[in-house]
């Protein structure tokens with residue numbers, strides 16, 4: 653691997669962090685120095701797995717950016733409820749195709765602008781929530 657490639661792919665996370673500190677890489681050390689979430693304002697974003705983990709963290713960022721969250725979850729959580737989502741639709745198991753098919757009818761507030769899937773093994777097409 654060339655020296656250039658290591659700029660984009662350094663598998664050793666500790667080494668990557670140490671290099672960022674050495675280089676005073678503000679983009680790496682402080683994402684808010686380059687990230688502007690204002691484009692999210694007013695969007696409706698459907699997030700599966702919004703109750704915990706990456707889906708919850710993503711939802712927090714969406715809420716901070718002013719987006720309306722349509723949470724598609726098996727069950728909610730106090731942390732998700734605290735974000736005041738526009739809709740929390742429970743009983744959505746993304747490993748079941750019939751759940752994907754039923755989602756559109758369960759979303760009551762109209763089409764969503766973005767669908768964010770926070771789990772890798774997903775069965776069915778959730779993209780039709782957008783129209």
Ligand SMILES: NC(=O)c1ccc[n+]([C@@H]2O[C@H](COP(=O)([O-])OP(=O)(O)OC[C@H]3O[C@@H](n4cnc5c(N)ncnc54)[C@H](OP(=O)(O)O)[C@@H]3O)[C@@H](O)[C@H]2O)c1
Nearest residue numbers: 701702703704705706707726727744745746747770771772
């Ligand atoms: N964490 C990382 O650094 C990282 C990095 C790269 C990729 N990923 C991938 O990103 C995905 C999420 O990671 P995570 O760290 O947030 O995992 P996590 O903390 O285990 O959360 C998984 C989320 O997926 C939901 N979920 C699991 N099975 C589901 C199903 N059949 N139907 C509906 N929802 C389901 C869980 O809901 P319940 O509460 O109902 O179980 C939970 O909300 C994973 O696929 C992971 O491999 C994670």
